[in-house]
Amino acid sequence: MLITTIIYKHKTTQRSIFNHKFFTRLGFNDVLTKCVPDEAELIEAALLDWADRAGLSLVLTTGGTGFSPRDVTPEATKKVIERDAPGLSIAMITKSLEVTPMAMLSRLTSGIRRSTLIINLPGSKKGAEECFNFALPSLSHALDLISDVSSRVDHTHNSMQVHGGHTCGHGKYHSTTKTIGRTKEDFYPVAMRPRQSPYPLLSVHEALQVVMEKIPEQQSTELRNLEDALDRVLGESIIASQPFPPFPASIKDGYAVISSDSSTERDVLAPVTAGESPQSGQCVLIGTVARITTGAPLPGGADAVVMVENTELLASSDDGTVEKKIKILSNVQSGEDVRSVGSDIAKGETVLERGTVLGPSELGLAASVGMERINVFKTPLVAVMSTGNEVVDPGSNLAPGQIYDSNRHVLLAAVRKNGFKGLDIGIAPDTREKLVEKIAAGLEKADVLVTSGGVSMGEKDLLKPVLVKDFSANIHFGRVFMKPGKPTTFATVERNGKLKLIFALPGNPVSSTVTFQLFVLPALRKLAGHPNPSSVTIKAQLKSRVSLDPRPEYQRVVISDWSTVPPTVESTGLQRSSRLLSMRGATGLAVLPPMDEGGKTGMEPGEIIDLILM
Ligand SMILES: Nc1nc2c(c(=O)[nH]1)N[C@H]1C(S)=C(S)[C@@H](COP(=O)(O)OP(=O)(O)OC[C@H]3O[C@@H](n4cnc5c(N)ncnc54)[C@H](O)[C@@H]3O)O[C@H]1N2
Ligand code: MOO
Numbered sequence: 001m002l003i004t005t006i007i008y009k010h011k012t013t014q015r016s017i018f019n020h021k022f023f024t025r026l027g028f029n030d031v032l033t034k035c036v037p038d039e040a041e042l043i044e045a046a047l048l049d050w051a052d053r054a055g056l057s058l059v060l061t062t063g064g065t066g067f068s069p070r071d072v073t074p075e076a077t078k079k080v081i082e083r084d085a086p087g088l089s090i091a092m093i094t095k096s097l098e099v100t101p102m103a104m105l106s107r108l109t110s111g112i113r114r115s116t117l118i119i120n121l122p123g124s125k126k127g128a129e130e131c132f133n134f135a136l137p138s139l140s141h142a143l144d145l146i147s148d149v150s151s152r153v154d155h156t157h158n159s160m161q162v163h164g165g166h167t168c169g170h171g172k173y174h175s176t177t178k179t180i181g182r183t184k185e186d187f188y189p190v191a192m193r194p195r196q197s198p199y200p201l202l203s204v205h206e207a208l209q210v211v212m213e214k215i216p217e218q219q220s221t222e223l224r225n226l227e228d229a230l231d232r233v234l235g236e237s238i239i240a241s242q243p244f245p246p247f248p249a250s251i252k253d254g255y256a257v258i259s260s261d262s263s264t265e266r267d268v269l270a271p272v273t274a275g276e277s278p279q280s281g282q283c284v285l286i287g288t289v290a291r292i293t294t295g296a297p298l299p300g301g302a303d304a305v306v307m308v309e310n311t312e313l314l315a316s317s318d319d320g321t322v323e324k325k326i327k328i329l330s331n332v333q334s335g336e337d338v339r340s341v342g343s344d345i346a347k348g349e350t351v352l353e354r355g356t357v358l359g360p361s362e363l364g365l366a367a368s369v370g371m372e373r374i375n376v377f378k379t380p381l382v383a384v385m386s387t388g389n390e391v392v393d394p395g396s397n398l399a400p401g402q403i404y405d406s407n408r409h410v411l412l413a414a415v416r417k418n419g420f421k422g423l424d425i426g427i428a429p430d431t432r433e434k435l436v437e438k439i440a441a442g443l444e445k446a447d448v449l450v451t452s453g454g455v456s457m458g459e460k461d462l463l464k465p466v467l468v469k470d471f472s473a474n475i476h477f478g479r480v481f482m483k484p485g486k487p488t489t490f491a492t493v494e495r496n497g498k499l500k501l502i503f504a505l506p507g508n509p510v511s512s513t514v515t516f517q518l519f520v521l522p523a524l525r526k527l528a529g530h531p532n533p534s535s536v537t538i539k540a541q542l543k544s545r546v547s548l549d550p551r552p553e554y555q556r557v558v559i560s561d562w563s564t565v566p567p568t569v570e571s572t573g574l575q576r577s578s579r580l581l582s583m584r585g586a587t588g589l590a591v592l593p594p595m596d597e598g599g600k601t602g603m604e605p606g607e608i609i610d611l612i613l614m
């Protein structure tokens with residue numbers, strides 16, 4: 001892509017920012033400059049030449065935009081452009097007004113001629129630089145639209161779809177040569193980074209909603225043996241194909257009897273024990289009973305069972321080993337101590353609904369209706385990666401400036417503890433090349449990629465630009481109004497025909513742990529088919545006063561007293577996002593409102609808060 005600057009009158013401007021090196025660093029592959037006298041015809045001719053003959057993508061003019069009679073650049077520009085682009089001029093003038101009221105005397109004009117974007121900038125070095133910076137965040141997308149690069153346009157639109165329509169803001173410039181291994185200056189020079197994050201601040205609720213909406217309702221299932229299905233979620237309802245019990249069964253050890261039989265003495269027939277079927281043709285008749293054990297099938301003729309404790313032995317065999325006659329001591333009701341066919345589980349009854357979490361009893365139920373293998377939702381594979389030049393594996397010697405990587409261990413353990421599969425993809429230093437390599441490896445295998453670090457405003461915080469530029473990822477949000485965890489980022493990317501989720505969590509150890517709990521876990525649960533993927537929240541009361549932060553805060557607490565209603569929670573101490581000790585032993589996250597709500601600066605002992613259980 002070629003860019004042109006018409007340097008009008010002021011050579012100093014050219015020396016400041018409009019030089020070849022500056023634009024090639026932004027990814028433009030050539031730059032032309034020209035000085036034109038302040039004659040409207042000459043300016044118009046130069047614009048036409050570069051737009052129509054040379055087919056340049058972007059023409060910037062500097063100077064000639066004020067009120068003096070010789071300021072004719074806007075007039076020349078208006079003659080050339082086919083379509084007005086007033087938004088660019090309005091943005092530049094509005095933002096300039098914050099710097100100087102003189103900006104109201106600016107007549108900057110912007111517009112499109114065929115596939116060329118023409119933008120007027122002021123003549124002063126400072127003004128031109130400032131205005132160019134104001135236009136910069138939208139420039140890449142504007143050029144994509146003008147040149148109809150549909151894939152990039154779609155991508156940017158997707159990135160903008162979250163609340164407020166901000167662009168990804170990293171000034172994504174077209175580059176024909178791939179530059180690898182540099183810092184954020186790959187994306188834009190550090191001096192030109194946005195001084196405010198271009199990502200809108202979403203509330204935790206909004207951000208969670210965005211995450212959950214991206215996860216399809218239907219997940220794939222797989223067949224598992226019962227012993228491999230613990231804690232999985234059932235993918236298909238289980239219906240009893242047989243009644244249970246399949247035969248009328250005794251509930252007691254005793255005698256199968258006819259309830260209406262009033263004989264005082266009964267002859268004892270051959271026994272029926274569990275696991276046997278009654279001897280063929282054996283039938284209980286008036287004046288007889290059959291010995292029976294718990295769980296054994298009731299012999300024909302009998303309609304009730306009398307437990308052995310309610311009988312008296314009247315006669316036994318000559319050697320005294322076999323019962324011959326008994327007397328029944330209790331009143332007997334029909335059906336007493338008998339489980340009728342299907343009385344525990346009827347044939348055709350749904351014993352387990354799709355979406356049931358399979359605990360021990362649920363697995364037992366599946367077994368009781370004869371299932372050997374059952375359909376369960378697949379468990380997502382979660383790749384976990386740390387980023388940062390400073391982080392090294394525990395066990396290595398620390399060089400100056402280095403620290404041990406704790407995030408990867410927390411996150412992998414949290415993934416596995418909650419029943420999901422974790423894939424350790426190690427540490428990526430803060431270079432574009434290494435990040436691309438590791439992220440690609442993670443996305444290749446895993447359904448979900450969780451990274452920590454590199455998502456805030458620093459020059460080495462490369463995650464967002466790498467995701468956008470190298471993976472065409474859609475960043476759905478890049479900031480959340482919460483403490484800790486403000487730069488939490490969520491993106492999706494298509495890989496091998498599947499939608500992969502990317503959670504780029506903040507590097508501070510507490511921030512990544514808390515945001516994993518709030519955003520990643522519910523997402524993983526939904527992916528694994530859980531019907532209620534949200535975290536469990538209960539009410540609790542504060543033991544001590546807490547100060548409120550301007551952001552809603554998720555304070556780590558322990559339940560110090562279960563006997564109060566609701567239970568009482570106590571802070572785990574200093575809540576700084578780097579202090580992992582504040583997570584030690586924490587039973588939950590106390591959700592504290594932001595400070596400015598109702599002018600409150602703190603909450604008092606006994607006040608009620610929501611507590612997210614961990
Ligand atoms: N100018 C601004 N600076 C910062 C902002 C801001 O809004 N404007 N936000 C702050 C907040 S809030 C957070 S949280 C952090 C998030 O930073 P990053 O996600 O970019 O993470 P890093 O810069 O890479 O690291 C931050 C911190 O965490 C340590 N870290 C990183 N990885 C690990 C690991 N695997 N194990 C242990 N510790 C780790 C790292 O050494 C840093 O100390 O940004 C603020 N800045
Ligand atoms: O939000 Mo950051 O996570 O405060 O430290």
Ligand SMILES: [Mg+2]
Nearest residue numbers: 454456458461
């Ligand atoms: Mg950072």
